[in-house]
Structure formats: structure tokens, C-alpha cells
Amino acid sequence: MQYPRETFTDAERARLAPHFSDLDGPVFALTNLPETVKGALFARYSRYPGTLRRLFLDEFAPSLPELPAGWDTVGEGERAARLYETIFLGYGDDSVAQLGGVHVACEWVSNVLTKVLQRPRIGAYLEQSTRYIAYDAEMPGGGYRYWRDPELGPEYAAAMDELFAIYSAAIPVVTASVAERFPRGEGESERAHARAIKAKALDLLRGLLPAASLSHMGIFATGQTYEQLILHLLAHPLPEARRYGEMLLDAVKATIPSFVTRVERPDRGGAWVDYLRTRADAGRAWARRLGLDEADGALGSSVRLQRVDGDEDDLLAALLFEATGVEEERTRERVRSLDVEERARLLRDLVGARANRRHRPGRGFEALRYRFEIVSDYGAFRDLQRHRMLTVQWQALSPALGAEVPAEVDEAGAGDAYRRALEISRREYERLVAAGHAEAAPYAVCLGYRIRYVLDMNARAAMQLIELRSGREGHPSYRAVAHELHAQIAAVHPAVGATMTHVDRTAEPRLERILSEMRTEAKRAQAERG
Known part of the structure; x- marks a missing residue:
């Protein structure tokens, strides 16, 4: 995928440079910022429609002092790096890797990948919300917000465009219906009521969005957690996951390189990746052997x-x-x-x-x-x-367990469009599987499927x-x-x-x-x- 690239002026790039490990890529670490600022940035991130770097410029930079070019307060230092190598690599004391952490942003990730990124439990994760942000706006450079891969064919892009078009067209229809059903009551400000109406409408329609929908994520974790997450990403069968594993490694290396030094060693990280792949392959092979690989249906939730x-x-x-x-x-x-x-x-x-x-x-x-x-x-x-x-x-996401249309969507007159979207999603999933893209097929599945x-x-x-x-x-x-x-x-x-x-x-x-x-x-x- 060609990641959306945001344009910054020379002055903006100079303002960003001391605080972000990468000014162009979709994965980057936060540097030279107080912990409270990094936490506040991530807290605001989930409801902000843009990227983290743009959020920093819009809402945080004006209140922070500018740092001179080349300023760096996060470097490990040669002595610390040597000591860490002795303890971590020489003595095998993995607990040392729990004592340093870093804030990393992963932008333009599919909803499929957000679940992989959040799978490690020992960490803090923040994901952009479908409740507060409508997905009808175009990305920088144009196009709806979904994961793109030329190998999935033009049919995939056409199906995703149609799903997003149905979603976009339904928003004003359902919003108007919700506003009519829930008029502003006594003591409710117009602004608060409008936000609540929007949240309700987006809640009702989020099932139309495919799992390919792109989100932004903020992660704060220790070096040990990042090491394990990166290894799992590098071993993952999904190309998107492997690519983000490489970029995440670069972002962590830019701030705490000693904590992930084992990842690129063939006898350590390479062996781990091989083990994880072998284990996953064995699970799939045994599922096929036992006749458990085909999804069964369900009567509902x-x-x-x-x-x-x-x-x-x-x-x-x-x-x-x-x-x-x-x-x-x-x-x-x-x-x-x-x-x-x-x-x-x-x-x-x-x-x-x-x-x-x-x-x-x-x-x-x-x-x-x-x-x-x-x-x-x-x-x-x-x-x-x-x-x-x-x-x-x-289990793997597929259309096999069915989906329901929210009653309120039917009442708003958008039920038939919703059903048409579910059918488009199901057909594209089946086409991707038949074309040999089983790992990528969940991209096409609407979030309303079970x-x-x-x-x-x-x-x-x-x-x-x-x-x-x-x-x-x-x-x-x-x-x-x-x-x-x-x-x-x-x-x-x-x-x-x-x-x-x-x-x-x-x-x-x-x-x-x-x-x-x-x-x-x-x-x-x-x-x-x-």
C-alpha cells in the first residue's frame, strides 16, 4: 500500500523534528516531550479526525517551548547501552527490558491489524473511535479510508468504494432520523445534543464499515512488550502486519535501540519468528486434519x-x-x-x-x-x-456467522442499503478466498458481521x-x-x-x-x- 503522506511546511517540519522520530512514515515514536504531554496527545488522539503530528501542531505546539535543532534528551548514552548489553544479552535478564518504555503511533492501519497490535496485554493502547469520527472524508491524497493492496485486484477496490459510499450516504439519513426521535431536552445544550446525535448515528452505522477501514493507534509499552509484538508481527501471514513490524522496529530503535537488539539477530529474533510461524502452521494443519477448518453457522449472537x-x-x-x-x-x-x-x-x-x-x-x-x-x-x-x-x-473474521440490520436503521429508511452493503461484503470476501487471498479476505468483511x-x-x-x-x-x-x-x-x-x-x-x-x-x-x- 502507498501510505497517505501528509504535507508539512518547512516551518512545521522544523517544529515537529525534535518530537517525532519520523516526519513522513506512518509509524513513529514520540521524543523530547513530558510524559503528561504524551499522555494527553494520545488521549485526544482517539477523537481527533487527523493524524498525531497534525494534532500536535494544531493543539499542543503553541503551548510548548521550541527546542533547538539537533536537541536530543532521549539517547541511551554509550555507557548505558554497554551496560544494558551486558545484562540483557550477556546474563539473559529479560526483566531489564521492562524498565524502559516509549510512546509510538501507528497510523493508517486496518481494523484487522489493530487487533493484532493490541493483542499483547502488557501495554497501553488507544485506537481512533468510530463513534466520534465519521469515515466519510477522504484521506490525504484522495480516496476513502481503507487498506489498499494492488494484489487484491480492482474488484476489491470497487467493492470497498461502494461500501464507503453507502456508509457516507446513510449518515445524513440516519442522523436526521435520530434527531427527530430524540429532540433536545430541557437542560441539554445544543452542542452536547449535537455530539450525542452524531455518536448515536455513527454507532448505528459502524457495522457498514469494512475491516479494511483505516485507523490510527497510539501505543505505550516497555521494550520487552515491543520486542514480542514486533516478533509476532514479523511472523504474521498478513503482509500488512509484517510491514508494520518492520516500521515499528525502526521506531523503537530510534529511541531505545538496545531493548530490541535481539530482534535482528538470526539466532534470536530469526529463531523466534520461525518458531511462531511453525506453531501457527501446525494449528492450521491439525484443524484441516480434524475437519474443523470450515466455519459453522450460528443462529445469532x-x-x-x-x-x-x-x-x-x-x-x-x-x-x-x-x-x-x-x-x-x-x-x-x-x-x-x-x-x-x-x-x-x-x-x-x-x-x-x-x-x-x-x-x-x-x-x-x-x-x-x-x-x-x-x-x-x-x-x-x-x-x-x-x-x-x-x-x-x-477465530478468523468471515461472513459465515451472519449479521443483523439495526432496527433504527430500518426505521430511518436505510435498511435496504445496509443489506446491500452486507451482500457486497460477503461476495467480495468469497471472491478473495477463491482467488487465493484467504489471509486478506477479512478486509472485505463489514464490522456488522459476527x-x-x-x-x-x-x-x-x-x-x-x-x-x-x-x-x-x-x-x-x-x-x-x-x-x-x-x-x-x-x-x-x-x-x-x-x-x-x-x-x-x-x-x-x-x-x-x-x-x-x-x-x-x-x-x-x-x-x-x-
């Missing part, structure tokens, strides 16, 4: 609790463990002797009064574990996949995910999954389900986002008043 590890005795004993001075088994025996009322009181006291969802009980909740198999639209999967403290595995995945998590992680994703401000598709996760946990462990006191089952009578937008507007007004 579903949440199934496949396995439960642990019981209430394990939970109570684990919660008490750090306060006792005896073996855990003795605590478990004592807990087992309590009557129902005492057990309920014990759990209630150990969990405490949770004033908000950020007040979570102790590590003892990790003694229980749940494994769920879920079928949901790909858009919901994208949001649930990002949770770090759980195990997530997913995917099967596993979430394996302990009770503490489940509490965090369920309470966060059940909020009325969230997208209805992942809210439904969160509600069902809670219901099934409560069915097997009622006491655990009862501790999740901040699960939001209310229905917002106006808009999912309106309360959040009202709070944002109030904070902005307060800030403007000083």
Missing part, C-alpha cells in the same frame, strides 16, 4: 459459559488469606463450617461498600474463573477485546469488564454481552453476581451518550468560567 473454576469456599478463603496466619486449607475448613447468614456477612464485609465501579474487591476474587464463548458482531468484539486482564482468543471468540477471566476481571461495558453510554451490542455475562455468572455464583453492584441495566430514554456529553459540557463551561 450468543454468550455461553463453557467452564467455571472454583467455588464460594475458594473465594472466601482467598479473600481472607492475607489477613490470616494459617494455611489456606485451614481457612477453607473454617469458612465451610459457617452458616448461610454468616457466609453472606463475611463476603459483604470483605467486599466492602463499593461507592463506584472503581472500588473493586481484593485479589481473592481471582480465585474464581469463568470461560465464555461469545458470538457477537465484530464491532462489539473490538471493544471487549481491548480489556487487558483476561485471556481473549478469536465473530466467535473466547473470554477467559477471573471474577475480579469480570467485575471490571461487566460494570464498565454495561454502562448506558456504551454501544448496545456490547452492553447486551455484558448483561448476559453478568446473568450467567450470577446463575452459578449468586453471591459473586450480587457483589457487582454497578452493573447498569437501565435504558437511557434519550440517547446512550447524552449524560456523558452533558457532563463534558458542564466541565467545559466551568473551565471557561475559570
Whole structure:
């Protein structure tokens, strides 16, 4: 793909140079900036329609001092580099690679690749949102925002253009319908209401976007995490992933080169890549041998609790463990002797009064574990996949599990166009597979199609995910999954389900986002008043 290249004036390039490792490529590290500024840049990034370098010039550069040409405060230094090589390479102490990190931006990445980039859990990831940014605008240089590859043929480009054209045409239609259904209420500012209307319309239409849609991502991680991520990218069968692996390596080398020095060594990084490829090939071969490689259909979205590890005795004993001075088994025996009322009181006291969802009980909740198999639209999967403290595995994206048209889209009169887009997506996926591009075929699949995945998590992680994703401000598709996760946990462990006191089952009578937008507007007004 020919990456979109933004044009900067000579003055802008001079302003950017001290702070970005590359001024032209789509992958670059942030340098010579305070940690608070880098964090704020990434926080704003998810709702900003442009690139990170343009965001810096527009909103951050005016408040930062200019640095002289050639300024560099992030170089490793010769002595530090030698010491690192001795410890890391000589003694094999990998934990040293956890002690340095870097902010990296990956721009113009497909939605397929964003999931690969976010797969390492030990890191911080921020992705441009389809809720706040409409994908109807052209990229620098022209054309809709989707991954391009000449090898996929002109039919692919034509199908993607048509999908984006349907999406673009539907935005004003659905926005007008939403605005009519949800008029501005008393106490709602016009600006907050308009943003909420836009978010609702884009939520309803995000299922039209193909997985080839391009996004921008911000990553903050340690050198160890980057090393493993780069190796997995270099071993990936998707050409886009391998190319970004090479660019990510260059960006990290520009800031903390010693942390990734093993990647390019044939006996270390080369051997790792070979191992990862061999392991993936073995999985595919055995799936074919066992007749498990063909996607089966599904009757719709579903949440199934496949396995439960642990019981209430394990939970109570684990919660008490750090306060006792005896073996855990003795605590478990004592807990087992309590009557129902005492057990309920014990759990209630150990969990405490949770004033908000950020007040979570102790590590003892990790003694229980749940494994769920879920079928949901790909858009919901994208949001649930990002949770770090759980195990997530997913199957290849395809049209095999079907898709649904949101009722509100039908009510707006855009349902037939939505269905036509789903059919275009399905046909192009099948054409790509038949043409020998099975790895790239998911690019053509609309985000409204379903995917099967596993979430394996302990009770503490489940509490965090369920309470966060059940909020009325969230997208209805992942809210439904969160509600069902809670219901099934409560069915097997009622006491655990009862501790999740901040699960939001209310229905917002106006808009999912309106309360959040009202709070944002109030904070902005307060800030403007000083």
C-alpha cells in the first residue's frame, strides 16, 4: 500500500523534528516531550479526525517551548547501552527490558491489524473511535479510508468504494432520523445534543464499515512488550502486519535501540519468528486434519459459559488469606463450617461498600474463573477485546456467522442499503478466498458481521469488564454481552453476581451518550468560567 503522506511546511517540519522520530512514515515514536504531554496527545488522539503530528501542531505546539535543532534528551548514552548489553544479552535478564518504555503511533492501519497490535496485554493502547469520527472524508491524497493492496485486484477496490459510499450516504439519513426521535431536552445544550446525535448515528452505522477501514493507534509499552509484538508481527501471514513490524522496529530503535537488539539477530529474533510461524502452521494443519477448518453457522449472537473454576469456599478463603496466619486449607475448613447468614456477612464485609465501579474487591476474587464463548458482531468484539486482564482468543473474521440490520436503521429508511452493503461484503470476501487471498479476505468483511471468540477471566476481571461495558453510554451490542455475562455468572455464583453492584441495566430514554456529553459540557463551561 502507498501510505497517505501528509504535507508539512518547512516551518512545521522544523517544529515537529525534535518530537517525532519520523516526519513522513506512518509509524513513529514520540521524543523530547513530558510524559503528561504524551499522555494527553494520545488521549485526544482517539477523537481527533487527523493524524498525531497534525494534532500536535494544531493543539499542543503553541503551548510548548521550541527546542533547538539537533536537541536530543532521549539517547541511551554509550555507557548505558554497554551496560544494558551486558545484562540483557550477556546474563539473559529479560526483566531489564521492562524498565524502559516509549510512546509510538501507528497510523493508517486496518481494523484487522489493530487487533493484532493490541493483542499483547502488557501495554497501553488507544485506537481512533468510530463513534466520534465519521469515515466519510477522504484521506490525504484522495480516496476513502481503507487498506489498499494492488494484489487484491480492482474488484476489491470497487467493492470497498461502494461500501464507503453507502456508509457516507446513510449518515445524513440516519442522523436526521435520530434527531427527530430524540429532540433536545430541557437542560441539554445544543452542542452536547449535537455530539450525542452524531455518536448515536455513527454507532448505528459502524457495522457498514469494512475491516479494511483505516485507523490510527497510539501505543505505550516497555521494550520487552515491543520486542514480542514486533516478533509476532514479523511472523504474521498478513503482509500488512509484517510491514508494520518492520516500521515499528525502526521506531523503537530510534529511541531505545538496545531493548530490541535481539530482534535482528538470526539466532534470536530469526529463531523466534520461525518458531511462531511453525506453531501457527501446525494449528492450521491439525484443524484441516480434524475437519474443523470450515466455519459453522450460528443462529445469532450468543454468550455461553463453557467452564467455571472454583467455588464460594475458594473465594472466601482467598479473600481472607492475607489477613490470616494459617494455611489456606485451614481457612477453607473454617469458612465451610459457617452458616448461610454468616457466609453472606463475611463476603459483604470483605467486599466492602463499593461507592463506584472503581472500588473493586481484593485479589481473592481471582480465585474464581469463568470461560465464555461469545458470538457477537465484530464491532462489539473490538471493544471487549481491548480489556487487558483476561485471556481473549478469536477465530478468523468471515461472513459465515451472519449479521443483523439495526432496527433504527430500518426505521430511518436505510435498511435496504445496509443489506446491500452486507451482500457486497460477503461476495467480495468469497471472491478473495477463491482467488487465493484467504489471509486478506477479512478486509472485505463489514464490522456488522459476527465473530466467535473466547473470554477467559477471573471474577475480579469480570467485575471490571461487566460494570464498565454495561454502562448506558456504551454501544448496545456490547452492553447486551455484558448483561448476559453478568446473568450467567450470577446463575452459578449468586453471591459473586450480587457483589457487582454497578452493573447498569437501565435504558437511557434519550440517547446512550447524552449524560456523558452533558457532563463534558458542564466541565467545559466551568473551565471557561475559570
